[in-house]
Amino acid sequence: MTAFRDTNYRFQKANAQVLGISVDSFAVAGEFAEKLGLDFPLVSDFPANKTGRDYGVFNETSGFHNRTTIVLDSERIVRDVYVEPRDFESHPRHALEVLAAMGEDTSE
Numbered sequence: 001m002t003a004f005r006d007t008n009y010r011f012q013k014a015n016a017q018v019l020g021i022s023v024d025s026f027a028v029a030g031e032f033a034e035k036l037g038l039d040f041p042l043v044s045d046f047p048a049n050k051t052g053r054d055y056g057v058f059n060e061t062s063g064f065h066n067r068t069t070i071v072l073d074s075e076r077i078v079r080d081v082y083v084e085p086r087d088f089e090s091h092p093r094h095a096l097e098v099l100a101a102m103g104e105d106t107s108e
Contacts, residue, residue, distance in 0.1 A: 005038050007092045014096070014104035015074075021045050021052065023064050057083075067091070071098045 004011075004018050011018050020042040022029040033042040045051045045058075045065070052058030052065040059066050069091040071080040080098040084090050096106040 001036050003089045003092045008039050010106050014099045014106045069095050071095050
């Protein structure tokens with residue numbers, strides 16, 4: 001989450017909205033977002049995890065979403081799905097590369 005926080009200005013420049021989705025309750029997600037100083041929404045998928053299930057990223061065994069970044073275009077069409085469970089820093093880099101390939105300005 002902090003990697004997205006630290007690069008959110010580049011997403012804003014590219015007219016892209018960063019949105020985090022948590023399996024935690026609304027209250028816990030809100031506390032977590034505040035603690036990390038997130039400048040983008042962190043929404044709750046609790047208790048049914050419907051969004052995670054709809055996008056195929058909810059892991060039934062662990063009860064968590066797999067760490068996934070999904071890039072949608074302005075018409076809400078999925079343009080890219082990136083799954084990387086360990087290298088958190090790679091998620092915003094990858095998403096910015098996808099946005100640049102779509103013709104958006106992601107420069108610093």
